[in-house]
Amino acid sequence: MQTDPEKRSLEQLLAIFGAEGVITDPDTLLRYSRDQVADADYAVIPAAVVRPTETRQVAELMRWANETGVPVTPRGGGSGLAGAAIPLPGGVVCSFEKMNRILDIDTENMMVVVEPGVITNDLDRALEPHGLFFAGYPMSEDICFIGGNVAENAGGGRAVKYGTTGTWVTGAEIVTPTGDLLRLGGKRLKDVTGYNLLHLMIGSEGTLGLFTELTIRVIPRPSVRGVALLAFRDHRSATTAVATFKRSPSLSAVEFIDGETARRANSGLPRKKQLAVPETAGAFLLVEFDGDDPATVERALTAAADQARRAWRDAGEPHPADTAATLAAHERTDPVIALGTDRTSGDRAWTLRKAVPWWVKRTAPGYHSVEDVVVPPSEIPALVEYAEHLRHKYQVPIAVFGHAGDGNFHINPMKPPELSPDEWPDLVDSLRHDLYHRVVELGGTISGEHGIGRKRVRYVPLALTREEIHAMTAIKRALDPGNILNAGVVFGLD
C-alpha cells in the first residue's frame, strides 16, 4: 500500500514523463533490478523506472529527487559488471533506452552527436558507409549503450591501440545531480577553458551527472585488418611475447586466454564455429593489426606467427610441427590456429575470445566473479602466475583472459560444483582481498574498465589512500550535496 507522499511523488513523475515514461509494473521493474554482476543478492527492485525522451525531463527528475529525497540511479544497456546501475531500495531508475537517436554524423569534422541510449555497435554500423570508425570497442558492443560506456569509461579489445571510450569523447550535455544543465566541450579537438569537468564525469559511474547527449570523435576506418590466434606453450611464453607485439604501431588488439579456458569455451561453441586448438597449449593470444597498407599488416601478422613458433623452440621443446612424435600427439601441427586479413579468420578468432565470458557465466551461474584488475604491462607474467597461486590456495577453477596489451586481466574464480553456495561469498571475498593486495603491490589497481559500482566499494581503500578518497568524496559532495545521484556507488553511502 502506498503512503500519501509516495502517491504524490508518483503523480509528479507521471507529470514529468507521461504514462508511457513511467514503469511501476512489478514484473517489468524486476528487469531493472540488476546488471551483469553474477551474485543475485545485489538485485534491488526500484520503486519506479522512468524513461526520458528529452533532456528537460532528466533535469526535472533531478530537481524532483532533491525535493523528495528519492535516490536516482541512471541505467544504460544493463551490461555493467560492477553493479553501478543497481538502484537503492525505494529509488528510481532513469533508463536511457528511449533516448537512442544518432543526431548527427558530421563527416567533415569526423564527429558524431548521439543520445546516450544508442547501442554501441549500431553507432559503428552507421559510420561504416561513411568510411568512418568509432574506436571505442567494449566486448559487449551488441547490447551496451554508448552512454553507459562513457559513464564507465569502458575499455575493450582495441584499447591497446585506440584507448578507452573516454579518449574519443569531445563534448557532452550533462544534467547535474541538482538538475542543472552543463554543455561541456563540443566539436572541438582542444579545450582548456576552465576545468576538465568532462573527463571527471567520464568514468564517474553515474554518480556526478547524467549524460543526455554525447559528441564523439571518430576516425577514418582502417581498410585492412589482420588477425592471428596463436597458441603458446605456457602463460609465460605468451605474456612475454606481448611486449614484442606492442612495438608494432599497427597492433590493434592482443588478447590473452588461458589454455584450459580457451579449450572449454571452444568446446561450448556450435561445432562449425569450433577451432582446432591444441591440447598442450598453456595459453593463447589473439593478435590483431590494422591499418591502410595491406603489406604492413601482412608483415606484422607473419612476424607474430613466427614469434609464436619461435617461442615453442625457445622453450627447448620442438613446436608441434617439428617432430613426428608431437605430430601424433596433437590434433594440430602448428601453433598458428587462425591467421589472415580476411573477415573469416578474424571472426573465427574473435568468436572464441568473445565466447569466454559467456562460458564462465554458464559454467557457474550466479557463483562466479568477473574481476577486472590491471597491472603495468611488465607485471603481466607475475599477475598470471598469481592467478595460478590463487587456484591452488582456494581450490577453485579460475578462468584468466583479457586485454594483455593494457595489462588489464579478467580473472574469474568460479564456484566448483562440490562447494556449498553458502561458502562462496566468504571464499570470493577472501580471494579478492588477496588478488587486490597483489595487484596494488605490482603497481596496478582493482579495476581497469568495469568500475567500482556497488560490487567493489568495500575494496576501494585497498587501492586508494584516505587522502585520495577524501579528495574524491569532497568533489562528490560539492556537486551532489544531497547525495541523491547513484549514492552508494563507488564510495559507499556515508
Next chain:
Amino acid sequence: MQTDPEKRSLEQLLAIFGAEGVITDPDTLLRYSRDQVADADYAVIPAAVVRPTETRQVAELMRWANETGVPVTPRGGGSGLAGAAIPLPGGVVCSFEKMNRILDIDTENMMVVVEPGVITNDLDRALEPHGLFFAGYPMSEDICFIGGNVAENAGGGRAVKYGTTGTWVTGAEIVTPTGDLLRLGGKRLKDVTGYNLLHLMIGSEGTLGLFTELTIRVIPRPSVRGVALLAFRDHRSATTAVATFKRSPSLSAVEFIDGETARRANSGLPRKKQLAVPETAGAFLLVEFDGDDPATVERALTAAADQARRAWRDAGEPHPADTAATLAAHERTDPVIALGTDRTSGDRAWTLRKAVPWWVKRTAPGYHSVEDVVVPPSEIPALVEYAEHLRHKYQVPIAVFGHAGDGNFHINPMKPPELSPDEWPDLVDSLRHDLYHRVVELGGTISGEHGIGRKRVRYVPLALTREEIHAMTAIKRALDPGNILNAGVVFGLD
C-alpha cells in the same frame, strides 16, 4: 621594513627549504614576476620564491600557506602565455626548477617517470637512444617544463596526430592545496578505480594541485618523418585543404601561417635560413607525416604537394609554374617550397613556423596579444575570415597562425606604431570580446592550449554558463577551501 609575522613566515620558509631554496633578493625576484604574456602590467613581484628539491617540502609549503594565509603560485619554465604563473602581491612562487630529474626510463612498459622541472625537449632527447618518443610537443619545447605542460595541458604542433600533453600522462604525484599527498594512476594503461582526479588536475593551471612527479607514456619513435611547406593562393584554399590532409592516418602536423606573416617572419630569419616564399601566396601550410614505412610517408607528401598545385589551378588561376608571365612575376615557380623526408627539409620548414611567434613578439614588444581560440575544424575558413574582418574593423595588423588540424588558431593583434600605447588596452579588450563571441558562435571556445591564466579570467563567462562556472568553482572550493593555491587564476578571486 618587514612586520613581525612576515619575519616569522620567512623563517619558517627557510626552515623548510634551507637558504639555498629561498629567494628574496629583489633583482632575482623580478625574474619570477611574469611569464610570456606581453602586457607589462600583469607583472607582480612575489614576496619570495621557493625552490623545492623534494615533495615533502611542497607539502610543508602548502600547510604553511594555509596557516599563514600567504598565497602560493606554482611555476614551471615561465613560458606560459596566459599569466597562470604570475603570483599575487605578497605571495610566494613555488618554482620547480630544481626538481628536474628523469627518474626512470622504463623501456619495457614504454613509460617514464620524471620530476616536473624537466625541460620537455630534454626528455625527448633522453628517449631517442631507446627508440622512444614523447608525443607531447609544445612549440616552446626548448624552454618549457614538463610539469607546466601538464598543468596547462599544452598542445603543440603534433597534437593533430598525438593529442595534447594530457593524453600521455598515466600517473602523477600531486600535493593538494591543503598539503595532502595524492598518488593518482601509475604505470598502468587503464584505471577506473575512483574518479578521474588525474585528468581534472591536468590543465587546471596550478589551481587544484602541484605536480611533484609524473608518469608519462611514450611510444616507439617513428622512423620516417616527411615535411612539406606549401603555398596557397588564399586563406580559403589553404584551410579547405586541411580536411583532405586529415584523412591520412600518418598526418602528424598541419600548421597554418597567413601569407604576410610568413613573409615577414621569413625576412627576419638569418639569410641562410630564409626560404623562397612566393609573394602572391595568401597562406602557407606546413604539413608533416610520420610513420615507419618510407613509401607511405613519401606517398602522403606527394599527394599533399599535388593538392597544393591543384588548389592554384582550381582557383581558376594558373599556379606560378604554369605561365611565363606568372613565372616572371614570382621568385618561385612552384607552391611547394620545402619538401622531403630528410632532416634539412623538415628543419627548414619548422624554422619558419617557429619563427612566427618570435617575430610577433619583436614587432610589437609589450603591445600584442597571443590569442588561442579553437573552433570545430569545419569552421576554420570562417574563423580566418573573421580575423580578416577584425583587421579592418580595428585597423591593426593581425598575425594568424596555428594548429590548423585541431582548429586551434593563434590570432595575434599587434599595436601599429601610430597607435598610442594608452589606446591599446581598450582596443584589444574590445577586439577580444568580438573574437570570443564569434568563436563561441562557431561552436568553439576561447582557449585551446594556453589556458585562462589571469589574462582571460574576465572573458570566461563568454564561454561558460553560470551553471558550468558554478560546478567548477564548487570543485575548487572543495579541494582548496582556503583559496590559497594560485587564487585568481582561471576563475578570479571571489
